Every structure is written in C-alpha cells, then in structure tokens.
Amino acid sequence: MIRRILIANRGEIAVRIIRTAQALGIETVLAVSKADRESLGARMADRALCIGPARPSESYLRVETIVQAALGAGCDAIHPGYGFLSERAALAQMCEDEGVIFIGPTAAQIEAVGDKLRARAEAIAADVPVVPGGPVESPAEAQTLAAQIGAPLLIKAVGGGGGRGMKLVERLEDLAATMDMASAEAGAAFGDARVYLERYVAQGRHVEVQVLGDGRGTVIHLGERDCSVQRRYQKLVEETPAPHLPEAIRAQMHEAAVRFAARLDYRGAGTVEFLYDVARNQFYFLEMNARIQVEHPVTEMVTGVDLVAEQIAIANGEGLRLKQADVRIDGAAIEARINAEDPARDFMPSPGTVAAARWPEGDGIRVDTHIVDGASIPPFYDSMIAKVIAHGPDRDAALSRLKGALGETRIEGVSTNLAFQADILADPDFAHGGVDTGFLARRAER
Amino acid sequence: MSLTARDVEEIMKLLEASTFDRLALEVDGMKLELERGGGGTARPRPARSAAPAAAASPPPAAAPKPRASTEAGLLEVRSPLLGIFYRAPKPGEPPFVEVGSKVAPDTVIGIVEVMKLMNSVPAGVSGEVVEILGRNGELAEHDELLLLVRPEAG
Numbered sequence: 001m002i003r004r005i006l007i008a009n010r011g012e013i014a015v016r017i018i019r020t021a022q023a024l025g026i027e028t029v030l031a032v033s034k035a036d037r038e039s040l041g042a043r044m045a046d047r048a049l050c051i052g053p054a055r056p057s058e059s060y061l062r063v064e065t066i067v068q069a070a071l072g073a074g075c076d077a078i079h080p081g082y083g084f085l086s087e088r089a090a091l092a093q094m095c096e097d098e099g100v101i102f103i104g105p106t107a108a109q110i111e112a113v114g115d116k117l118r119a120r121a122e123a124i125a126a127d128v129p130v131v132p133g134g135p136v137e138s139p140a141e142a143q144t145l146a147a148q149i150g151a152p153l154l155i156k157a158v159g160g161g162g163g164r165g166m167k168l169v170e171r172l173e174d175l176a177a178t179m180d181m182a183s184a185e186a187g188a189a190f191g192d193a194r195v196y197l198e199r200y201v202a203q204g205r206h207v208e209v210q211v212l213g214d215g216r217g218t219v220i221h222l223g224e225r226d227c228s229v230q231r232r233y234q235k236l237v238e239e240t241p242a243p244h245l246p247e248a249i250r251a252q253m254h255e256a257a258v259r260f261a262a263r264l265d266y267r268g269a270g271t272v273e274f275l276y277d278v279a280r281n282q283f284y285f286l287e288m289n290a291r292i293q294v295e296h297p298v299t300e301m302v303t304g305v306d307l308v309a310e311q312i313a314i315a316n317g318e319g320l321r322l323k324q325a326d327v328r329i330d331g332a333a334i335e336a337r338i339n340a341e342d343p344a345r346d347f348m349p350s351p352g353t354v355a356a357a358r359w360p361e362g363d364g365i366r367v368d369t370h371i372v373d374g375a376s377i378p379p380f381y382d383s384m385i386a387k388v389i390a391h392g393p394d395r396d397a398a399l400s401r402l403k404g405a406l407g408e409t410r411i412e413g414v415s416t417n418l419a420f421q422a423d424i425l426a427d428p429d430f431a432h433g434g435v436d437t438g439f440l441a442r443r444a445e446r
Numbered sequence: 447m448s449l450t451a452r453d454v455e456e457i458m459k460l461l462e463a464s465t466f467d468r469l470a471l472e473v474d475g476m477k478l479e480l481e482r483g484g485g486g487t488a489r490p491r492p493a494r495s496a497a498p499a500a501a502a503s504p505p506p507a508a509a510p511k512p513r514a515s516t517e518a519g520l521l522e523v524r525s526p527l528l529g530i531f532y533r534a535p536k537p538g539e540p541p542f543v544e545v546g547s548k549v550a551p552d553t554v555i556g557i558v559e560v561m562k563l564m565n566s567v568p569a570g571v572s573g574e575v576v577e578i579l580g581r582n583g584e585l586a587e588h589d590e591l592l593l594l595v596r597p598e599a600g
Contacts, residue, residue, distance in 0.1 A: 049585070051588055065527070068530070069585070
C-alpha cells in the first residue's frame, strides 16, 4: 500500500497531485529546489525537501537525488508529474531497483515509446496507422523513399520532439542539401544524428487519446482531446471532445490507441497522440506520452474520473477500477493555459513576483494553479502558471463559461497571455471548432 | 498464518543480502523489526509508520535541527547536496570534527551519501567548530545547516 509519496515536480502539477493524495489519505513529500521552497506546493505537502539549487539540472533532473530523497524520507512511491524526469527510463529503473513504486509505466515501456523509431515500429506492429515515411541512412535511400512519399515532406531528428529538430522539404530536388543540414543539426542538438522522412500534412489536427492500462494487457480509453491550438508547437488551448471529427474516425482513434498501449502491456496513464489529416480524412500515430499530461483536466471534467487517483491505484496494484463501459463522456470541456509571458514582446517569459492573483470560480470552472498572492515565478522553469478549465453540457456552454472565467481572472505583477487567450476564444474559426494546427500562425499573419 | 523462528531466520538473511538497513514487518498482528549493523555508529533512519496513514502517523521525518548558538558572527557550513549525512568516515570511527575542532576551508567535516555515492563536505571556512547541527545518519537537505564555526580572530 502506498502511504507516502515523494512528488518529484513543481508548480501547478505538484499542487494537483498533493490534492488527490490528501483526498486519499496519503502523505506527501515534495522535492523542491531552492527557488521553490516557499511555493504553494511546499506549504501544502506534509514535508518539503530541498533537493538542490534552482537550476533544474542540479535539482529536478537529478535521478539519484530524487530517489535518495524518497528513501531518506521514508516514501514508498514517487510521482514524477510531467516534464522533468517523468519520461526518463533511468528514474523508473532506479525505483524498480530500490523497491520504490514508480507511479507510471515500467522503465522498459518508457524506453519503448521514448525512441521515435521504436514507437513507430510498435505502432505498425499494433496495426495503428503511421505517417508514410521511415528512417533513412544514406542519401540514395532518402531519394527512393522521398519519391514514394511525395513532396512536401519533413525531415525529423530521431532524438527531437516538441517541434524541435524538424525541417520541411517543399521540392524533392532540395532533399539532399536539407538532409545534410538536418543530420548535422540533430547530431549537435540531440547527440543523435539519425533522421527520418515523413509525409508533410498541410492541414492537420492534433488529436490525442487518453488511456489507462493495468500493466497486464488490459487498456481502456477515456476519450480524446483536441490540442490543435498551438503556437510554435506549444499547446495553448485543449478540449474534449474533438469538435466536428467524423464519428468513424473518432472511434477508430480510440481503438487504435487502446491497441497500441495494450500491445506494450502499458501500465498507468498515458496518451497516444495522432495527427488527423483533414484533407485525406485519415489519422496517423505521432507518439505516446508515458505520463500524466498538462491537459488531463479536460478529460477529468467530462468523465468524472480523477486520473491521478487512477495512476496511484494502478501503481498500488489495484488494476483498473473502471471498465470501458463505465467511461461516459458528459458534455464538453475546454482548457486555456495561462503563461507568464508577454505576447507584445514575442512571448518573452515574464518571471517575477505576483502581487495579486484572482482566479475565477463558478459552475463548471476549475483552476489548476500554484499561484497565490505574493507567489514567485522563478526564471528557471516553464512559464505556465495556471490552467483554467471550463465544463458545460455542450461545447458552446463550455466556451461561454471559459470566456467568462478568463474575464474574471486578474494577475498583477507579471505579464501573462490572458488577453491573447481571450482573443483566441473569441475567434470565429475557434468558436466554430475544429481548427487545424496552422490556426495560430495564420492568425499572427493577419 | 504466523511467523515461525525459521521464517524470521529467512527474513534476516534476505535483509542481510539486500541494500536496506532496516526492515519492519507486520503479519497478523505480529510485528517484526530488524536492523542491520548494530555496534559502531548507529544509522537511525526515520521509521516508516506501520499504522495506516489515517492514524496519527509521525511527520515524514525530522525537520532540520534549529541552531542553538546565538553568538553573532558565526560562519555557517551547509550541505552542498541532499543526502544522508555522516559525521565519520566509517561506522565506529571517530567523527571528522567535534565541537572545538579547528577547521580550514579544505577540512572535510562530513560525508553526504547520495545513492551510495559518498561526497565529502569541506568546511569552506576557517575557524573553530562551535555547534554541530547535522545529525549523523539522517537525511540532510540541500543547503541544510550542518555546522557553525567561529572565525579565527585577526
């Protein structure tokens, strides 16, 4: 039985995990850097342990320090949150070796989905559609494959991700030169010069499926999330259900995600990401995220399932407490990420001290944040400071509630993207629903 | 099911072969607590509560010891890392420093263990040790106050 959890994360997700742990009667120990000692999470946890200096490489990213902190504080489990060490097989492995429960998948599963080429091979083996393309080792191989895929196409770094390490080839005659550059850059940036080619989808939507697996081959899904509103590959608005997605595609995606995770005997909460090719009405596997995701609350709002509680139950060996038939989608939910950044200055991060914060309340409104009056936003970490989520009986109701909620939100002392987010929600294309990932870039050009 | 003497012997062997120093087991109302080592420098670790979390369980471990010295101008020696603090090179050996010891910046005052990796902690300052706050064998946080040193006059 898990009695005491070490939370190896910070910010809003640390607070989020502490809340569920407290509701379950589980003690929490929060690992904090020197910069986060006074954070809301540090005050809420039963104990906060300073694990190192502010810089993540000297604190939140230190596998040995995290495991030592868990052992030294008598924790039986570690929750890694998202980002930081959540998808480092080394942490899961050290937990396995030391007899500490890792609240997440096995080290082997993290490795299987962490390598893009391997994940793609797993998808093919699970009969999950992938974007036409593949790995290339020589210029000759690249030419042959490129001719099959057709232009435009993308050259992607095997070690990249989140939009990093990608190059667009619009004409096949540019392939050789672009590939040399992509490979050299990948080697320098990721320590791995391997690249692969992929069909470029001009109009695509990012749709992902939330899954839960018991680690023994049983997997259920909790619907999908549309995360197409992205700025430079950073998600800004996420929602469920994905609007105007053909029902047949939606069902096929759910089934494909379950097949993919089941084949790995996936354990815990995970997300299978797909690219929906609007013009071709096809979807392709992108990757699997082996962790709880930032945007998980929209799923929780429509299903009523506490995903962190399910993660803990699975880690505890209780298996899946829900059957697929128990999962009901009630209405729609939309989330807006609030970042401490200045849209007027090219979205420069805006760290500092929050003089005052007023968060919205009301029917169907949820706010996940660690920001209270006087909270400090250190410059060392991600600029996301809150997620405002609205739920309603349908998308229009959720959208209208979210607009009202953002209107009520006040954050003083730092710049935020609140007004930028309000503009997105007011956009007629967004209001109609089903925008593609190029939506924000096109808006910026207008 | 209850534990026989033979079971206990088996469990002791398991503990001996493991990397753990302490084991607490509760079976059918019978409670077994084993600790490795004995003799020498004890390595007390915060005991995991065997009671359900709902019961009033002890805090997840001791909070850092508050400093007792009120003398002004003392220099602080803090833990560079989070880990288990040891005052002596090995169990049973004399501590690196005691109250009254003279230290120089490169004098080792203790060890911080992070997952079996031993990191020596230099004093970083010169003077005479007036108070030792770091507790042997316990978890020290990053930046936790370990020693207070009176600077050399002059």
